[in-house]
Structures are given as C-alpha cells and as structure tokens.
Amino acid sequence: MEIKNLDYQNPKVFLPPLPDVISPEPINESILKPDLWANFKSLRCGCYLIKLTSNINPLLVYDGTIRVECHSNGLSASGDLYRRSIIFYPQISSFKGKFAPFLTPAPNPKHGIPILPRNRYRYYLRVTKILEWFTFSNSFILSFEVFRFKTSSKTWTNEGTFTAQMSWTTAPAGYPSKSDYLEGDVKTAGGKVVGRLTMGWVSSYLRRATIEIDRVSVSESPLNNGAGINWQTIYDQVGWQITVIESNTNVTEPSGEGWSDAELHQTMLNWRDSADLDSQWLYHLLCVRLLDSTERGIMYDCYGGDSNNIPREGAAIASHWMIPNTNKWGLVKGMRFGAASAPYFRTAVHEIGHAQMMFHPSATTGNHIMQVTPQIAENAVPPQQFPDNIEWAFSPDDQRLLRHLPDVVVRPGTVLKFGTDVAPPYTGIPLSPLDLAAEVEGLQLHVTPLLETVPIGAPVRINFKLLNTSTLPIPVPKRLSIKTGHVTGKVIDSSGTERTFSTIIRYLDDAELQMLEPASSINDSLTLLRGIDGSLFQSPGIHNIVITLSWDINGYLVQLSGNTTIMITPPIDVEHSKAALKVITTPDILLILVLGGDHLTDGIDALQVALKSPILRPHFAYIEAKRVAQRFGKRKPNFKAASELITDDTIMSPAEIKKLAKLINKEGADSSFAKTIANSLKRKIKTLDVSEDVKKMVEAL
Amino acid sequence: MISQKERFLGLWKKQTDLPCSQIYPIFIEFHSNGLHYSTGAKVGLLSACDTGSWEIINSRQIKISTISDTILAYKYLLSDDEFTFIDSQGCEFLYQKVQ
Numbered sequence: 001m002e003i004k005n006l007d008y009q010n011p012k013v014f015l016p017p018l019p020d021v022i023s024p025e026p027i028n029e030s031i032l033k034p035d036l037w038a039n040f041k042s043l044r045c046g047c048y049l050i051k052l053t054s055n056i057n058p059l060l061v062y063d064g065t066i067r068v069e070c071h072s073n074g075l076s077a078s079g080d081l082y083r084r085s086i087i088f089y090p091q092i093s094s095f096k097g098k099f100a101p102f103l104t105p106a107p108n109p110k111h112g113i114p115i116l117p118r119n120r121y122r123y124y125l126r127v128t129k130i131l132e133w134f135t136f137s138n139s140f141i142l143s144f145e146v147f148r149f150k151t152s153s154k155t156w157t158n159e160g161t162f163t164a165q166m167s168w169t170t171a172p173a174g175y176p177s178k179s180d181y182l183e184g185d186v187k188t189a190g191g192k193v194v195g196r197l198t199m200g201w202v203s204s205y206l207r208r209a210t211i212e213i214d215r216v217s218v219s220e221s222p223l224n225n226g227a228g229i230n231w232q233t234i235y236d237q238v239g240w241q242i243t244v245i246e247s248n249t250n251v252t253e254p255s256g257e258g259w260s261d262a263e264l265h266q267t268m269l270n271w272r273d274s275a276d277l278d279s280q281w282l283y284h285l286l287c288v289r290l291l292d293s294t295e296r297g298i299m300y301d302c303y304g305g306d307s308n309n310i311p312r313e314g315a316a317i318a319s320h321w322m323i324p325n326t327n328k329w330g331l332v333k334g335m336r337f338g339a340a341s342a343p344y345f346r347t348a349v350h351e352i353g354h355a356q357m358m359f360h361p362s363a364t365t366g367n368h369i370m371q372v373t374p375q376i377a378e379n380a381v382p383p384q385q386f387p388d389n390i391e392w393a394f395s396p397d398d399q400r401l402l403r404h405l406p407d408v409v410v411r412p413g414t415v416l417k418f419g420t421d422v423a424p425p426y427t428g429i430p431l432s433p434l435d436l437a438a439e440v441e442g443l444q445l446h447v448t449p450l451l452e453t454v455p456i457g458a459p460v461r462i463n464f465k466l467l468n469t470s471t472l473p474i475p476v477p478k479r480l481s482i483k484t485g486h487v488t489g490k491v492i493d494s495s496g497t498e499r500t501f502s503t504i505i506r507y508l509d510d511a512e513l514q515m516l517e518p519a520s521s522i523n524d525s526l527t528l529l530r531g532i533d534g535s536l537f538q539s540p541g542i543h544n545i546v547i548t549l550s551w552d553i554n555g556y557l558v559q560l561s562g563n564t565t566i567m568i569t570p571p572i573d574v575e576h577s578k579a580a581l582k583v584i585t586t587p588d589i590l591l592i593l594v595l596g597g598d599h600l601t602d603g604i605d606a607l608q609v610a611l612k613s614p615i616l617r618p619h620f621a622y623i624e625a626k627r628v629a630q631r632f633g634k635r636k637p638n639f640k641a642a643s644e645l646i647t648d649d650t651i652m653s654p655a656e657i658k659k660l661a662k663l664i665n666k667e668g669a670d671s672s673f674a675k676t677i678a679n680s681l682k683r684k685i686k687t688l689d690v691s692e693d694v695k696k697m698v699e700a701l
Numbered sequence: 702m703i704s705q706k707e708r709f710l711g712l713w714k715k716q717t718d719l720p721c722s723q724i725y726p727i728f729i730e731f732h733s734n735g736l737h738y739s740t741g742a743k744v745g746l747l748s749a750c751d752t753g754s755w756e757i758i759n760s761r762q763i764k765i766s767t768i769s770d771t772i773l774a775y776k777y778l779l780s781d782d783e784f785t786f787i788d789s790q791g792c793e794f795l796y797q798k799v800q
Contacts (some may be wrong), residue, residue: 261771294772302769351770359768360752362740372766374754378734419768424751591714595799599782 041138041168043131044180045070046239047113047206048199051106052081052186055195059086063107063116066125066199067206069239069403077127078404079144082120109174109200113208113241117278118414123148124406128161139167142184142197149408154421162186164197175200206239206403207410210280211352214248214271215287219319219338221246222287222348226341229392234349234369237393238402247273257289257320261298261305264288268301268314277313277413283355284314285348287338291318296337296373297347299354302418311417315351317344328377330385342387343373356410358398359424363485368395442470443516445562447547450525450653453567456540457580457610458619459529459593460566461653463689464547465521473515477551480524481655487526488548494541501531513551523691525653527623529593535584540570572615579613582606596627598635611645621645622652622660625677629663637663639673646680654690657681661697675701706733706757708779713796715741716783721792729796731755737765 045068054060066079085104107114129143143163147156164184171181180201185193211231213221223244224230235242248271254263268284269275276282291298297317301310319338323329332340337347349369358370367376368391377386394402401410408414409422416422443466450461468474477486488502516522526547528536537543546563571577583589588603589610598604607624610616625645628638646652646660661681664674678701685698712730715722727741737755753766758774766772776787782798 294766294770296770298771299769300771305769305771354769362738362752364736364738364752372736372753372770374734375736375752378736423768591799597799599797600799 041135043068043075043140044177044201046204047202048180049107049109049114049175049202050079050081050197050199053196055185055193059101059103061103061106062122063114064123064125065114066127067239067403068130069206075130076400076404077130078406079125079127080121080407081123081125082116083122085117085120109171109176109202112176112203113205114202115208115279115281118408118411119151119278121149121151121408121414123159124156129163139165139182139184142166147406149406151415154415161189162194163189166197166199171200175202177201203241205241208241208243208281209411210243210245210282211285212245212247212272212282213285213287214251214267215319216253216289217250219287219289220341220344221249222285222317222341222345224341225345225390225392229345231349234392234394238399240402245273247271251286251288253288258292259286259288259290259316260292261300262307264291264298264300264316265305265307265314269308272314277310277411281411282313283352283412285352286314286316287319287348288316289318289320291316291321294318295321296343297351299351299418301355303420306417310413311415312355312357312412315348315355317348317351319344328374328380328386330377330380330387332387340387342390346387346390346392347373353394353398354418355412356402357405357416357418357422358394358401359419361395361397362424366395367391368393368398370395370398442468442472443474443476443560444469445547445549445560447545447562447564449545449564449566451566451651453569454537455569455576455580455615455619456537456571457576457583457613457616459527459623460537460543460545460568461651461656462526462528462545462547462564463523463653464525464562465523466516466549466560467521468516468518471518473517475513476516476522477549478512478514480522480549482526486549486551487524488550489526490546491528491531491536492544492546493537493539494543495539499531499533499536501528501536523654525655527593527653527656529583530587530590534587537568538584540568542567576613576615579609579616582609583616592627593623596630596632598627598632618649618651621647621650622656625650626656626660626663629660629667629677631667637667639664639667639671639677643673643676643680646677648680648683650680652684654685654688654694657684657688657690658694658697661694661701664701665697705760705779709755709757709763709784711798712800713784714799715794716797717794719792719794721788721790722794725786725794726751728799 048066048068050064050066052062061084062081063084064079064081066077069076086101087104088101107116124147126145126147127142128145129141131140141163143161145161146159148159149156164186166182166184168179168182171178175181183196183198186195186197187193215221231242231244251267251271264286267286272284274280274282295318297315299312299315301313319336321337323332323335323337323340325334327333332343337344346369353370360370360372364375367379367389376390380386380389409416446465446467448463450463454460466476466480480486488500490498490500492498530536542565544563544565546561548559548561550559571580583606586602586606588600589606591600592603592607607620610620611624625642629642631637660677664678681698681701685695709731710733712728715725715727726739729737729739731737735754735756736752738752751768756764758764761776762774763777764772764774778785783795785793785795787793
C-alpha cells in the first residue's frame with residue numbers, strides 16, 4: 001500500500017465489494033506422503049489481529065483485523081484497518097517547547113478481537129488470495145484489494161491490489177496461540193515494498209459485540225426462544241461472539257404504556273450502561289409494553305428517531321402487543337407478545353439485525369431472521385403452524401454480509417445511516433459471488449445472442465441454455481424466465497461501464513424446482529432493453545453480456561454464469577437517431593415490453609416512434625404485436641393489427657415465439673388474422689434453433 | 702361493490718419524480734394478505750417501503766410498514782387506476798396501476 005499522498009478525489013464505489021470465495025486448488029496426491037504430514041501448516045480460521053507498518057514512515061501504523069471464514073466451498077476473508085494515533089511528549093533532552101511524536105499503544109492480543117475507535121477507521125481489505133488448505137513450506141502469498149473509506153463523503157476508493165509473502169514465526173507474548181502468527185512485506189502490483197504486515201490469531205470468532213437489554217418491570221427479557229436457541233446460538237452461525245447483558249429491569253415509563261421513538265431514544269441515552277462505542281460494539285435493546293409507531297418491534301435509531309445523529313445504537317420491542325386471534329398466527333394467536341417466547345425473541349434479534357445494517361429480504365420465501373413476522377406467519381404450511389416454522393438463522397446472504405461487510409457498516413454508531421447511506425440491495429457495490437454459492441458439477445450455461453449485431457435503440461435478444469452434462473439428475477428451476485427472479489445479469493460496454501438488469505416484477509410462485517435429467521437442457525431467452533441504471537445499450541460498440549442464474553437448493557445458493565458479446569451499431573440516419581434517442585430516454589418502454597397495456601402512454605409513444613423507423617421496426621414489431629394482441633380493460637385483442645406487425649422480417653426470440661403462440665391459443669385461435677400470424681411463426685421456427693416444446697406448440701396452431 | 706382494500710390490490714408504478722418522492726419505491730405491489738412488496742427507491746435514500754404490512758385505516762388514510770419496521774400513515778386519494786400519497790411532510794406523489 002502506498003501510504004502517502006493518496007488520491008481520494010474520485011471514489012468509484014459506494015461500498016467495497018465483499019471477498020470472493022477462494023476456491024481450493026486441486027491437491028497433488030503425490031505429495032500426500034505420511035512423512036510429510038508432520039511438517040505441514042495451515043491457516044487457522046477465525047479473527048487475526050493485524051498490524052500494517054509503513055516502511056516510509058514508522059509512525060504510520062494501522063491496526064485491525066482479518067476475518068478468515070472457513071466453509072465447505074473454500075475460504076472467504078476480509079479485513080479492516082484503523083490508523084494508530086500519535087501523541088506528542090516533550091523531549092527530555094531537547095530545548096523547552098520541543099515535542100516528539102510517539103505511537104499510542106497497540107491493541108493487546110490478550111483481549112481477543114480488538115475493538116478500535118470509529119474515527120480511526122481507514123481501510124477495508126478484500127482478500128483475494130490466501131492459503132487454501134495447507135502448505136509444506138513456511139509461507140504463503142496473501143493478496144488483498146484495499147478500499148479507502150472517506151468519512152466526510154461516505155465513499156470508498158479502490159487503491160489497488162497488494163500482496164504479502166506471509167511467513168509463520170513465533171508469536172510475541174500475549175497471543176493465545178504461539179504457532180498462529182505470521183509476518184510479511186507488503187508489495188504493490190509493481191513489486192515495490194511499501195510496508196510490513198503482521199497477523200496473529202486471536203479468536204475463533206470473527207467479530208464481537210455486546211447486547212444490553214433494559215426493560216420496564218412488566219416486560220420480559222428476550223433471552224431465548226423457549227426451546228434452547230439464544231443470542232449466541234444465532235450469532236455463532238455468523239461468527240459473532242455475543243455478550244448479552246441483562247441490565248436495568250425497572251426502566252420507568254415516560255408517558256404511560258406506549259412509547260414514542262423519541263422516548264425510546266432518550267431512554268437508551270439515559271439508561272444504558274455505557275455510551276463508549278469505541279471500546280465495545282454495544283447494541284441497546286429496550287423492552288417496553290407498547291410502541292407508538294409500530295406493533296412488535298422497531299429499530300428506532302434512524303431518520304427522525306435518531307436525535308443525537310449517532311445511528312444504529314438501539315432498538316426496541318413491545319411485550320404487550322396482542323397477537324391477532326386469527327388462524328394465520330397459529331400456536332400463538334391471541335397471545336400477548338412477550339408471553340410468546342419464540343416470536344418475541346425472534347423480533348428482538350430481527351431489530352438488532354437492523355442495527356447491524358441488515359434489511360428485510362426482497363423475497364417472500366424464507367422464514368429467516370430478517371423476514372417480516374407476518375410473512376413468516378403467512379408462510380406456515382399445515383400441519384406446521386407459526387411460530388414453529390421460524391428459521392433460527394440469518395439468510396445465507398445476510399450471513400455473508402454480517403461476516404464480511406466493513407466494520408463501519410455493521411458496527412453501531414458510525415457515520416453510515418440505516419437506509420439513508422446504505423440501502424438494499426447495497427446498490428453500487430460490485431459484489432463478488434456469495435460465499436455459500438456453489439457451482440453444481442456438471443451444469444453448464446451456454447449464452448448466445450439471437451443477433452450478433454443490433455442497431456442502437458433496439459432491444460437485444462439473448463438465448464441461453466442450461467445443460468446437464470453429468471450422469472445424475474440435478475434440481476434446477478422449473479422456469480428460467482427473468483420474471484422468476486432466477487435470472488440476473490449485467491452489460492459491460494466498451495468503456496467498461498457496467499449496467500445491471502433483473503426483473504422488475506417478481507412472480508411469487510415461481511420458486512419451484514424440477515429435476516434436469518442427464519444430457520437434458522432447458523432453454524429460454526431474454527429481451528434486454530433497460531436495467532436499474534437506465535438503458536443497457538446506450539452507445540455503439542462491443543458489449544459483453546453476463547447472465548447469472550441463481551436458485552436455492554436446500555438452503556444453499558447455486559449460481560452459474562455465462563456470457564456473450566454483441567455489437568451495437570451506430571445510427572444509420574437522422575430518423576433512426578431520433579427514434580433511438582426516444583427509446584433510450586423513455587423508461588416506460590420497458591414496462592410496455594414486460595406488461596403491455598394501453599395505459600403507459602409515454603412508453604407507447606416511444607414504441608410508435610421506434611416502429612416508424614425502418615431500422616428499428618423489425619426489432620420492436622413483436623413488442624407492439626404482443627401488446628395489441630392482449631385484451632386490456634374493455635379492449636378486445638386486435639389480431640388484425642398484430643398480424644400486420646408479425647412478418648418474416650420481425651425479429652423474435654424463441655421465448656417470444658412461444659408467448660405469441662400461447663396468446664393465439666388463448667385469445668384468437670379461430671381468427672383468420674391469428675392464422676396469418678401462426679403461419680409466420682411456423683416459417684420462423686424453421687430458421688431458428690428452438691426447443692421441441694416451442695416447435696410443437698407452433699406446429700399445433 | 703369493490704372495497705377500498707380490493708381497489709388497492711395489484712402492482713402500481715410511481716409517476717412522480719419530485720425530489721421529496723425519490724425516497725419512495727418505484728413499484729409497490731399490494732397483496733390481499735396484508736403484505737406489500739416494493740422496489741426501486743433511489744440508492745442512498747430511504748427505501749421507505751420494501752417488504753412489510755399495509756392496512757387501510759379509512760377512506761383517506763393507509764398504514765404501511767417501512768424498512769425499520771415503523772408503520773407510517775399516509776393520506777391518499779384513490780381513483781380507478783391512480784392513487785396519490787401524501788406523506789407527513791406534505792410530499793404528494795402519484796402511483797398508477799400497471800397490473
């Protein structure tokens with residue numbers, strides 16, 4: 001790391017990316033001789049106290065941690081650095097008034113995971129290479145990307161990749177394990193030595209925090225779920241060491257049984273045991289009878305509820321909220337919340353999860369900690385009843401975030417505000433794959449463009465095929481349409497700008513899996529136009545399109561990616577140029593593509609402009625045909641208009657051919673215009689690589 | 702006669718881009734089970750809705766839970782395929798039904 005004169009002016013990311021899974025390299029079996037085993041070394045999982053010293057200025061020292069997470073798919077590691085303070089003492093031998101700088105003491109490894117002052121936070125380390133299994137030598141190469149955090153702008157700057165040849169040596173006094181200590185010189189990508197790194201193992205946990213529980217006398221303390229699950233049980237799964245302090249049990253009610261957000265915040269300030277968030281990560285939980293602004297629980301320390309402008313210090317739950325007396329609430333219906341140990345405790349963990357910058361999930365599936373309680377009650381499938389269906393764990397996504405997000409994001413009382421500075425889905429972060437994401441052996445994703453060159457302004461159609469090359473059936477989603485949420489992706493233009501895409505509407509019932517037999521495949525297509533960052537194809541040139549499929553198999557996220565390249569060609573003439581501009585600048589055209597309808601007038605206007613351009617018309621004709629061939633309100637399907645749009649020149653993906661065939665079957669199989677369309681589709685499938693089911697459907701028209 | 706709650710069911714898209722409305726989701730989907738799903742609030746601002754509960758209080762007010770589990774009340778004006786929200790700060794923003 002170049003520890004001087006760094007350029008912090010042009011931050012490129014909002015939050016740094018999390019560490020990749022570092023997949024193990026194959027082991028050469030010839031080296032597995034018994035006599036060698038006596039000498040092998042491996043990296044212990046857990047938290048390491050680290051120190052980085054500049055070789056330019058010995059007073060420039062950073063302390064922090066590296067978190068090494070071991071799991072079945074490899075290792076993930078991340079770290080944080082805080083700059084050591086300097087104090088000035090008078091020099092004994094010098095003239096009066098002269099002072100010499102001294103470093104303040106280093107964190108003591110005897111105290112385990114260090115807690116360092118928030119205002120000294122400087123860097124997040126994204127570890128990209130680390131020792132996988134073991135080595136017979138005494139060292140390994142550690143590589144990491146360094147992200148500088150600028151407090152004033154709350155931005156992150158990637159300052160490059162650094163490496164260190166880390167060698168084992170005997171730990172200095174104070175470390176709990178003499179043999180788990182390493183040192184190495186830190187080098188830039190160019191090989192220049194810029195500092196020295198030490199790392200010594202201090203804990204099998206990754207992080208540590210304290211939860212102080214204060215309550216009014218009639219409210220219960222949410223210590224466990226009544227069936228053996230407590231705070232530490234849940235946080236063990238994310239590597240957090242949790243100390244629970246049952247503190248005040250007689251907090252006074254400021255204005256009766258109901259508490260405003262302001263009263264909750266003031267009571268936290270008045271009653272908590274310590275306000276020193278630089279020596280402990282203290283989350284405060286207040287248990288009261290009722291909450292004015294909600295029912296079960298709240299992380300009030302944000303927005304208007306954060307009167308001291310120190311975010312995410314506390315949360316509260318309501319013991320006297322009455323659970324509705326309806327069947328949805330299962331075994332606890334009609335009960336007082338505090339008397340229903342399981343959901344009461346779950347809500348307490350959920351609210352503290354918010355204080356740790358965790359958010360509600362975007363899916364209705366999953367009954368994990370950050371799911372909203374009514375959804376979990378809704379999700380109960382008889383004979384199981386709520387709250388027996390609660391999952392006593394954070395979701396795999398949240399587990400990864402809790403382990404590896406930067407300290408300043410998850411610890412309480414930093415400058416980063418819940419929802420305001422950080423919000424789901426942590427947009428702007430070039431997130432690396434999830435550390436529990438598994439690639440299933442034998443599955444391949446082939447991605448191909450329908451057209452390799454596409455005029456600017458036109459949608460880009462991509463075909464993809466999921467193929468099972470193994471000898472066993474593999475569970476895969478029943479449908480791969482983008483609307484299922486299984487398909488996401490990004491487009492990278494020739495300047496390197498990435499634009500992501502995903503569904504704008506979730507089809508909530510599409511989480512079902514099917515078994516994909518050996519040598520079988522499923523095909524689908526995407527029609528890409530816009531993503532969350534606007535038009536995906538804004539300029540002429542080569543574009544790389546990456547498609548990622550992801551789904552859940554028994555709690556494990558499976559991911560698979562494939563990519564292809566297309567060329568966007570420049571405008572041919574003024575008419576094409578104007579039409580392309582209209583399409584690129586009209587967000588609602590995406591809704592026309594997805595939903596159809598007659599009501600999104602901006603989108604329809606842009607579509608009509610595109611259809612008037614001879615260059616763009618073949619690319620948009622299907623979108624308009626689908627729209628008019630669907631009934632909308634009192635308007636009947638217009639197959640006459642649709643048939644004029646579907647010609648041999650109309651560009652359609654296999655999925656679009658299938659959709660139109662379905663529409664004809666549903667709405668107008670007997671109409672002569674529908675038959676004209678059907679004949680066009682029959683000619684199209686002869687020129688395209690379409691699956692058997694599409695062929696059958698079209699041929700049956 | 703269709704109830705007020707039934708009229709809210711479905712997917713709505715925000716039509717307003719006023720600065721004060723940018724903290725609210727672009728899409729919000731009201732389900733009959735009392736839950737809503739929302740997406741698309743701009744980055745760096747309050748994603749006022751994500752997944753949570755909703756309930757009609759009366760013909761002019763609706764309660765919706767937020768990302769921090771607060772339940773906020775909004776005034777609304779509902780027509781056939783549009784509704785206008787008015788938040789506690791007086792910010793008015795329009796949603797149009799898309800599905």
